[in-house]
Amino acid sequence: MTSLPHLMSATGITKRFGALVANDHVDLDIAPGEIHALLGENGAGKSTLVKILYGLLQPSEGTLAWRGAPVMLRSPWQARQLGIGMVFQHFSLFEALTVAENVALALDGHESVQAVAARLAQVSSAYGLPLDPAREVWRLSVGERQRIEIVRCLMQSPKLLILDEPTSVLTPQETEGLFATLARIRAEGCSILYISHKLEEVRRICERATILRHGKVIATCDPRHESAASLAQMMVGSKVVPARHDPIKMAGPLRLKVTDLSLASQDPHGTSLKAISLDVRAGEVLGIAGVAGNGQDELFAALSGEVLARNAATITVDGVPAGHSGINLRRRMGGAFVPEERLGHAAAPRLTLSENALAAGHATNGFVRHGFVDKGATLGWVSQVVKAFDVRKGPVDPEARALSGGNLQKFVVGREILRKPGLLVVSQPTWGVDAGAASLIRQALIDLARGGTAVLVISQDLDELFEIADRIAVIFHGELSPAQEAGSLKREAVGLLMGGTGFGKGADVGAERAA
């Protein structure tokens, strides 16, 4: 082993939130100049650990050492003084301010905005991260916003750069650009802690990996000498079986047809839908890919009926105009819906499972007689869903928030699938869900489609769409590309569409960004 002291060492880090142990005696050593991967499933404790390393959280037990000397990090300010920079998964930028103003605000010094802008231009060109200091943030793409965060860290000449799931918001092409930048940063002698659950990325760019599962370190290895399958097995703790996906025999009748749907977003920072057309037939899964924030939320709301279309005929379900029908009318027409947010949208956190079953099923499942709720019927329905989808829960009827993410997701997907709907619209079906639950949900979606349901899946996870979708379309700036057969579609082609190349007006935006 190296005789140099580690740049940063965490020893025996334990962090408890009430009864939950997010980190359980975690050891992590980062050597100078290495790209170190922190690998683990959602909920494995990665984010908690890096928040401790960045001074945002204090450990319940354990110590940190910087270049061999023990340190206490009480705040991010102290971490930045040592030379630790962090790029978060969710950016903290002011939309209405310019790039330079945002950076100046975050720097601890008292430089003028002009001085910051000059330094910013210099740093961004030195690292190949093109940015216009005078542009307002709301005009920028997600990839460009991430660049601001990275440049902001680099301007403080960090010794350790922490990146939390940096590629989850990027197109494949933007990801390549990020990797080139990371190689350059590392060549300057800066260490990088790279948090991810994407195995191929980690194998490509990292020379060491610490793997977390259920808050504990399972292994430390050199990912370049491991296969994706062996890493996955360490991460998940069991073999991951891809969903069984028989080729579609023949598409059935048209179930959902959307024609030229345009809809202004209700959220001032949202994305308006522009002339979206699509159709889903019984028996098939249509996947809609896209980087977050390109109109997925608005599309889901328009399809579910939470937001009504201007013209009833733009959305038809089984040939019947549904654009003016609210969500419960569409449910009675055979529709079923699973929104992206589990807690707060698909389910009310502090209500019980039976009450959450009532929320989604009161119009269709016969839970209500003469305005009064049949509590027994809702409880019976819960036990059916729990049994069919292997939802693990303690008490008979717990509050929704008491379930783990995967189990709650199985419940909110299961309560729709078990109704045997004619049409299912689901957004991010396995977001933040453990691998076992994810594969169960994906298989259930495929099986539902093969049973004669039209299934529409909106997802940011390309791997997921290629695993379950028969056809894939891409949403970008509120426009939807024509759907193409998944079997003959290349990932690169989807990636270009996700970046905007090939869209009518979006084409020049993409070209501008590529330049």
Next chain:
Amino acid sequence: MIRIALEKREDTSPWMSLLSPLVAVALTLVSGAVMFAAMGIDPLKGLGVYFLSPVSDGWALQELAVKATPLVLISVGLSLCYLSNNWNIGAEGQFVTGAICGSWVALASHGAVSGTPYAHLVFPVMMLAAMVGGAAFALIPAVLKTRFSASEILTSLMLVYVAELLLDWLVRGPWRDPKGFNFPQTVMFGPEAQAFRLMADGRVNIGSVIAIIVVVMAGVLMARSLKGFEIRLVGEAPRAARFAGFDDKRLTWAVFAISGALAGLAGIIEVSGTMGQLQPSISPGYGFTAIIVAFLGRLNPVGCLIAGIFLAITFIGGENAQIALRLPLDVTRVFQGMLLFYVLACDAVLNWRISLVSAKGASA
């Protein structure tokens, strides 16, 4: 430096949420004893006057029912608002508006129907007019909220003063009793326009029965009906409520209308049942005290009944203390304020784990 950290508790036992208001009452009593001692009054005697004399004899118990009735009626309506995240603070104004609208029926029919078969209809029509008036007045902040996103806390509160000034103008101006020696009050209502007394020589009127019926109806609504579920879901998770197909704007109008109607009903029952005429001031702050009742009663209709009776005790105890101990009416307000403070504090301790975190390592 030491800072206080609040951590959300994951597990709150249902027993604790029942215990919490009892603890709050106990702390109020202890603080009250300290306050009496500081004022040079024997604490036991003070508390006795405040909390025991109102329940000591038949007359006092009747008075208790009369005072508790408006509190219970109003707080049940407010509970529906608060459960659905609609902060109606203006029940006092809706109470006054209901009293005005109901009294209009009494004044318009004054002397015209007594002795005819229509006389029996006067009081029911008064109640109806009061409920419609209270509901319409409560719909103003509701519509301002759904249409313009105006804070209903501010608009409903400010409308209280509008209603009070309207009442003041009416009893000093157009509705003043011409034979009333220039006192600012209306004529005494006719017997057909006065709330039916349950006992010939007693003070308790039909309003107390109505309040109990309202409690039962609201209890069934909240526990069993889809509408009650809708109210809770909109308050808990508005997006989930939209996903369930519930229209939160329409619900906002509905709960404001219901609570306004109940406050208006309380207003006309108070005016026709205990005063028999309109005066410039018709409420010792029932509409505001009912906010305390609603929270002390855990936003539950049966809880509101119990809490309403308890708060009525402080009102009567306060009146008795003015006479027996020569204490100012403000002491009653202090008691009610302490009670709300302790209820909210107990809830905070119940839902959040409070710990002191020393931050001595932090340099700044």
